[in-house]
Amino acid sequence: MQLDDILFTADHVLSRVTPNQSPESITRYTGVGHYIESLRKIRKLEGVRVALAGHELEMEGWQERIDDTIGFHDGRLEKTFNLLEEPKAMADVSEGLFGKQMNYHILLAMLETGAHLEYLYERGRLLIMNIDEVEADPMVVTMYRQSE
Template sequence: MSTAADRHAWSRPEPEAVAPGVLRVPLPLPFDALRAVNVYVLDDGPGLTLVDGGWTLSESRDLLDAALAAQGAGVGDIARFLVTHLHRDHYTQAVALRRETGARVSLGAGERGSLDVMADRAAPFAAQVVGLHGAGAHDLADAIVGTAPQMSEEEFADFAAPDDWIADGERIEVGGRELTALETPGHTLGHLVYERDDALFAGDHVLPHITPSIGFEPGARPGALQRFLSSLALVRARPDRLLLPAHGPVAPSVHARVDELLDHHSARLDEIERVVLGGAATGAEAAGALTWTRRETKLEDLEPFHRMLAVLETDAHLEVLAAQGRLVRDADASGVLQHRAA
């Protein structure tokens, strides 16, 4: 049986060669749940291409400097960042380093709408608060509004627009080998994975130890879970490859983990259908009848942020169950979505 220490060994600040011309560099994150984000350094001949950039943190920058120096390089050798999605632990350090070095930053075209919402300075978690009210979690919505962090001007600057918007299917040559960008919406609307002949740079789409959060982004967009499941099916239909995830260790098979994720969501759909048939009418009630994380924690024992993600993920499953005709979903006079047997 693996221990917790074994599961987190991947996050130690120890760069690892994981494929020809590819160095995995785990960079730290300021919270325990994810611990680190993997940035992949690809030797592109005269320069370097990085898949994802990390979070703008002094400790992250120091570790990236050290990892590159060990390879006889520095941040000035980075020519381009290929960012999988807009979340700050993937995007912001790339933008910060662009200001310093002039490196190009590329992002999936599907993230444009989310960046536009951020440019309008919408309140943090505004879309999520709307979703919580729709799920009947009014007290939690009020708590989130009261505790949502305000972004500083410096942090906001790290969400500047990219140099390139990458389209689905776009092909990019790196180090004499071709990467194909595949649009895999679900975790975010514009999430990309980068497919190479021997490996998949999977971002947060396929993670080896956890199930990715669904649709956590600035704009409210129904259908996130169905998009995620369809994106998993898309990746499953491609040839199997080495899994290079953004969080967690490298794994030998993309297909094996995709199968586990599909099985998880199928079981979760069945479980949520049962709790609704047992009397849970709203997303908040259904989430409260479930347990969360590998520790099977009760909803009320989660921190407010993770409770928010749990309620919204439950609501995303309820949306799919209604689309499949397994439940009826409609709003009451106050706008709260109610669910019942079909």
């Protein structure tokens, strides 16, 4: 929301960290694709002097912060893709991205990993190696691999 020359970003754009992503298949209109698209839209706003997030520091260089955030997710997408030269389950990819996590951080890491896997899969960059088994039994662990 923009009020005069102030942009209120809530948790959408933060000064030091990036907000946790979750798969759109869990919550509609979330996901990495919608997030990046929305960042690009607000980056075009004019007349903004400073951005205020829901927490952390104010951002005078808010457009650069958006560029950094998009670049961060581009890098995470590539790292996710590169981890999948051989078939892996989401938990293995998550550990490759974030290392071994404990407690609530396991959930956050899995949500973030799932969002990036979903983005790559929807754009044809990943295959589900055991799709027939997954469709027949929802308890089967999905195995992902690069499609290229």
